[in-house]
Amino acid sequence: MPDATCxxxxxxxxxxxxxEAILRQNYRxxxxxxxSHVGVAAxxxxxxxxxxxxxxxxxxxxxxxxxxxxxxxxxxxxxxxxGFKTPILxxxxxxxxxxxxxxxxxxxxxxHDPFTVSQLAxxxxxxxxxxxxxxxxxxxxxxxxxxxxxxxSLLTTILTNPSLELEGVMSHFSMSDELDKSFARFQLGNFxxxxxxxxxxxxxxxxxxxxxSGGFLDIPEAHFxxxxxxxxxxxxxxxxxxxxxxxxxxxxxxxxxVAALQNLNPGDVVGYGMRYTASSPRRIAVLPxxxxxxxxxxxxxxxxxxxxQKAPLVGGVSMDAIxxxxxxxxxxxxxxxxxxxxxxxxxxxxxxxxxxxxHSVSYDQLCAWRNRLPRIIIHSENNSQRLVPQPxxx
Ligand SMILES: *Cc1c(COP(=O)(O)O)cnc(C)c1O
Numbered sequence: 001m002p003d004a005t006c007x008x009x010x011x012x013x014x015x016x017x018x019x020e021a022i023l024r025q026n027y028r029x030x031x032x033x034x035x036s037h038v039g040v041a042a043x044x045x046x047x048x049x050x051x052x053x054x055x056x057x058x059x060x061x062x063x064x065x066x067x068x069x070x071x072x073x074x075x076x077x078x079x080x081x082x083g084f085k086t087p088i089l090x091x092x093x094x095x096x097x098x099x100x101x102x103x104x105x106x107x108x109x110x111x112h113d114p115f116t117v118s119q120l121a122x123x124x125x126x127x128x129x130x131x132x133x134x135x136x137x138x139x140x141x142x143x144x145x146x147x148x149x150x151x152x153s154l155l156t157t158i159l160t161n162p163s164l165e166l167e168g169v170m171s172h173f174s175m176s177d178e179l180d181k182s183f184a185r186f187q188l189g190n191f192x193x194x195x196x197x198x199x200x201x202x203x204x205x206x207x208x209x210x211x212x213s214g215g216f217l218d219i220p221e222a223h224f225x226x227x228x229x230x231x232x233x234x235x236x237x238x239x240x241x242x243x244x245x246x247x248x249x250x251x252x253x254x255x256x257x258v259a260a261l262q263n264l265n266p267g268d269v270v271g272y273g274m275r276y277t278a279s280s281p282r283r284i285a286v287l288p289x290x291x292x293x294x295x296x297x298x299x300x301x302x303x304x305x306x307x308x309q310k311a312p313l314v315g316g317v318s319m320d321a322i323x324x325x326x327x328x329x330x331x332x333x334x335x336x337x338x339x340x341x342x343x344x345x346x347x348x349x350x351x352x353x354x355x356x357x358x359h360s361v362s363y364d365q366l367c368a369w370r371n372r373l374p375r376i377i378i379h380s381e382n383n384s385q386r387l388v389p390q391p392x393x394x
Pocket of ligand 1: 043091172211212228229231232238
């Protein structure tokens with residue numbers, strides 16, 4: 001992630017702010033909240049949901065995360081290149097050509113099929129190494145994983161192979177953040193049956209893990225040895241019904257500046273397809289960001305914040321521009337700062353607000369912001385005055 005520089009802001013009047021101080025504070029609050037024996041695996045896949053994987057990994061490990069978690073080999077190698085020595089767990093499935101890199105760079109694979117297990121063992125033997133692996137148990141989600149009732153035979157295969165160290169068993173909730181936890185309990189029961197088998201063999205496996213953010217908040221009996229959390233440290237809750245941790249705040253904001261103003265007469269239209277017609281004299285501000293930056297492609301829906309007030313979108317969202325009605329906000333000027341996502345004065349537009357415009361969830365909106373938008377790291381503790389301008393008259 002590029003660092004905060006004026007030149008970046010000068011290149012484009014639209015940007016993402018990542019507040020390092022809030023991210024650190026969120027991690028602290030989560031560490032205070034969790035039972036001390038429960039380890040944290042910081043999930044930083046997809047560039048830490050668009051927040052910057054290296055920054056997120058740095059803060060997570062500073063505060064005490066035991067594991068970093070990514071999905072693609074490239075994501076893991078980026079962390080290794082940046083100098084992280086922390087264990088890294090790769091989620092999902094590896095194709096055979098990836099395994100030599102995994103062994104070479106000390107990446108822990110999550111495995112669930114005998115073929116990959118044998119290939120990985122072969123590669124470990126070739127590199128004269130004993131590699132840790134985590135077995136993914138399918139407890140009902142039916143995505144990755146060996147079915148819970150077939151797990152003992154795969155575990156036995158691993159245990160009898162001298163090149164492999166069974167370091168973890170894991171599963172994943174398909175529904176941990178809704179009020180109805182019945183399917184989560186069904187999954188947990190299936191996971192427990194595997195843990196019982198492990199106990200019956202007198203095995204000690206250091207990392208048993210099942211929870212994502214929702215499970216961490218609401219299903220403490222599933223904490224086991226470690227929780228894998230991605231969304232929560234970013235100050236975003238997976239749903240409106242999960243438990244809250246007081247003080248957690250969103251890390252990411254999206255900001256922009258007014259790039260043009262138009263005065264409309266009654267009957268004038270705005271944008272592609274004539275989706276908005278002024279019924280009275282209106283003042284429109286044009287903001288230079290669109291669906292090409294990850295803004296939901298809606299029409300006549302949603303708001304932005306200008307001078308601390310809500311301005312509604314009018315017309316459709318273009319690839320590179322949105323148009324908002326500022327008729328009721330006095331004195332809007334060219335290059336005024338506008339909040340697309342985040343807080344301005346007492347008002348806030350949350351990631352959930354934007355996600356609902358795209359009929360989706362917060363995860364999707366966070367990952368949707370494109371690299372076309374510069375990402376600026378700020379530290380709200382130190383220089384909020386400089387970085388969060390106070391609107392005139394506030
Ligand atoms: C993405 C992911 C997580 C993290 O989920 P959050 O809800 O973001 O905390 C945990 N486990 C697996 C298997 C994942 O794919």
